[in-house]
Amino acid sequence: MKILIADDEALSRRLLEKTLDRAGYEVIAVDNGKQALEQLCKPNGPRLALLDWIMPEMDGPAVCRAVRTRTEQPYAYMVLLTSKGSKEETVLGLESGADDYLTKPFNAEELRARLRVGERILLLEDRLVEARENMRFRATHDQLTSLLNRGAVMDLLVRELHRSHREQKSTAILLGDVDHFKRVNDTMGHVVGDEVLVEIAGRLLKSVRSYDFVGRYGGEEFLVVLSNCNPSYAPGRAEEIRKSISSRPMQTSKGPLTLTMSFGVLLSSEWGQRPVEELLHEVDIALYEAKAAGRNCLRMAQPAAKLELSPALLPQAVRRRQ
Amino acid sequence: MNKKEEEFSEPVWNLPELLERVDNDQVLLRELLDIFKEDFPQTLRSLKTAVTGEDLKSSSRLSHTLKGMLSSLGAVRAAGAASKLEALSAAGETASLGPALKALESEGESLVPELDAYMAEVRR
Numbered sequence: 001m002k003i004l005i006a007d008d009e010a011l012s013r014r015l016l017e018k019t020l021d022r023a024g025y026e027v028i029a030v031d032n033g034k035q036a037l038e039q040l041c042k043p044n045g046p047r048l049a050l051l052d053w054i055m056p057e058m059d060g061p062a063v064c065r066a067v068r069t070r071t072e073q074p075y076a077y078m079v080l081l082t083s084k085g086s087k088e089e090t091v092l093g094l095e096s097g098a099d100d101y102l103t104k105p106f107n108a109e110e111l112r113a114r115l116r117v118g119e120r121i122l123l124l125e126d127r128l129v130e131a132r133e134n135m136r137f138r139a140t141h142d143q144l145t146s147l148l149n150r151g152a153v154m155d156l157l158v159r160e161l162h163r164s165h166r167e168q169k170s171t172a173i174l175l176g177d178v179d180h181f182k183r184v185n186d187t188m189g190h191v192v193g194d195e196v197l198v199e200i201a202g203r204l205l206k207s208v209r210s211y212d213f214v215g216r217y218g219g220e221e222f223l224v225v226l227s228n229c230n231p232s233y234a235p236g237r238a239e240e241i242r243k244s245i246s247s248r249p250m251q252t253s254k255g256p257l258t259l260t261m262s263f264g265v266l267l268s269s270e271w272g273q274r275p276v277e278e279l280l281h282e283v284d285i286a287l288y289e290a291k292a293a294g295r296n297c298l299r300m301a302q303p304a305a306k307l308e309l310s311p312a313l314l315p316q317a318v319r320r321r322q
Numbered sequence: 323m324n325k326k327e328e329e330f331s332e333p334v335w336n337l338p339e340l341l342e343r344v345d346n347d348q349v350l351l352r353e354l355l356d357i358f359k360e361d362f363p364q365t366l367r368s369l370k371t372a373v374t375g376e377d378l379k380s381s382s383r384l385s386h387t388l389k390g391m392l393s394s395l396g397a398v399r400a401a402g403a404a405s406k407l408e409a410l411s412a413a414g415e416t417a418s419l420g421p422a423l424k425a426l427e428s429e430g431e432s433l434v435p436e437l438d439a440y441m442a443e444v445r446r
Contacts, residue, residue: 009387011357012394015343018350054386083389083405105393108343 001119002046005029006036006063007081008055012104016050023112033058040067040076047074048118050102053082053093061096068097075125077118081106142216144194145201153215153223158276160227161268170269172234174224174241175283176204179260179295181220192252196259199250207244222261231267238265238298246296260296262287270303332398334429335436340396348444355437358395362388366430369407373419381419382411388426392433400429 003025007013010031017029028046030036034057039045051060058066060080067076080093080101093101099121100114140152148156157173164171178184178200185193197220204214204222217223226237242263249256264286266279286301293299344350365388372380385408392401403426410418 007390009390009394010361011354011391014357015350015354015394018344018347022345052390054383083386083393104390105343105396108345 001048002026002028003115004036004039004046004049004051006031006033006049006055006060007052008032009052012052016106019108019111020050020115023115025115032056033060033063036063037066041070041073043073045073047076047122048115049076049078051078051080051098053080061093061098064093064097074129075122077121079114079118142201145198145216147201147205147222148213148215150215150217150223153213153217153225154276156213156215157223157225160225161276161279164228164268165273167228168269169228170231170234170267172226172229172231172238173266173268173279173283174226174238174263174298175217175280175287176222176224176242176261176263177287177291178220179262179291181259184257184259188252188254188257192254192257195252196250196257199252200245200259200261203244204241207241229267231269234265234267235298235300238263242296242298262290262295263298264288264290264301265298266301271301332402334397334399334432336396336398337440343394343396352441352444354395355441358391358437361391362430362434365391366427369426370423373423376416376419378411378414378416382408385411385426397429397433400426400433403429 001024003020005013005016005020005027007016007029008031013029013031017027020027025048028039030039033051033055036049036051036055037058040049040063049063051063053060060082064078064080067078078098078100080096080098081104082089082093082101083104090101099118102111102114140149141147142149147153157171160171163169178196181193181196184196197216200222201214201216204224208214208224208226211228212224212226214225215223224241226234229237242261246258246260249258264283266283266286268279271279271282282301282303286299289299290297340351344354365384369381369384369388371377372384385404389401389404389408392404403422407419407422407426410422
């Protein structure tokens with residue numbers, strides 16, 4: 001584990017350096033507060049620090065205060081080294097953000113024991129961060145396919161639509177539905193149904209660029225968002241994505257299975273600034289049209305054509321899609 | 323025992339304590355003594371200039387540095403003298419700085435021969 005020593009006095013610094021080196025630490029030694037702060041703010045910098053109280057440029061408590069203002073980086077455990085003994089000064093040191101203090105000259109045994117306390121705290125922090133990250137992943141991802149879940153993909157879509165509107169670019173929204181998925185579940189069982197969904201998720205992810213995103217929108221419905229997508233290329237790219245599903249059979253525990261998907265496709269640039277719910281409703285209608293046209297195909301959401309229809313003639317959202 | 327006697331009963335150089343601190347590493351000990359032989363006279367000279375010029379800020383900082391150096395080395399009495407000088411500088415007691423510096427120098431004078439003798443012995 002890396003540890004930072006900041007002391008302007010060479011003899012004490014060398015003694016400390018060697019003691020910690022012997023205790024198995026990877027030691028970084030500096031001779032003023034400013035350099036200490038720089039080290040502590042580096043990405044992957046030391047997270048354990050022994051800071052002398054009185055130093056040129058910046059004293060120990062000032063380094064602690066500055067380090068505590070960082071919010072992005074992991075916690076740093078800082079011990080102030082002091083020859084001061086008064087209670088007032090101890091309080092001042094701890095209030096500046098130090099975790100502990102040691103009086104000089106230090107006792108090697110006590111120093112190592114106090115650093116082990118620091119390591120315990122850091123380990124605890126790491127575990128909490130890991131747990132939080134796991135929770136965050138679970139809250140935003142679909143458990144079966146590991147794709148973004150509906151809530152997360154909607155949030156990203158809203159952000160992406162704002163961005164493309166601001167930058168006068170186009171975002172392509174693809175809503176895809178697996179054709180005759182119920183039949184897979186009914187004839188081959190839910191296990192195979194799940195295998196198929198996982199395989200489809202993988203194929204969809206592989207068929208887009210790293211800055212596009214794919215989410216599981218519902219049971220067998222997937223939402224693909226192509227950011228900054230040139231409108232003239234969009235149908236071609238959507239076709240490629242459709243073919244990535246139908247072009248070759250999927251391997252399941254009950255043998256190979258060829259499946260297809262139908263897609264509704266919408267280009268945000270053709271619709272002006274509209275609420276995301278409205279756009280999703282339109283792409284849903286296009287998907288319905290693809291289903292009606294015989295499945296395994298895509299249909300573009302067309303704003304111009306719609307204007308000629310009266311609201312009463314619009315397809316209803318309630319329908320079957322087997 | 324009164325306070326004065328207690329101070330003088332402390333050793334000039336607490337070698338056993340230092341050996342424990344360096345974990346009996348003679349190479350490290352010699353390295354520390356080399357650093358001391360170079361840094362101590364230099365810092366002491368700067369301190370003298372600060373005291374002569376009544377530069378309280380510098381004399382406080384330099385005596386603090388010496389205190390750290392001396393206490394790390396186990397030079398208990400000299401560290402005490404440096405500590406006094408630091409306190410007097412911080413308190414602005416200009417008139418007492420001269421005598422306090424003399425006391426520190428005299429502690430240094432009794433310390434250095436002990437260190438030299440030790441180094442001569444281990445190098446034999």
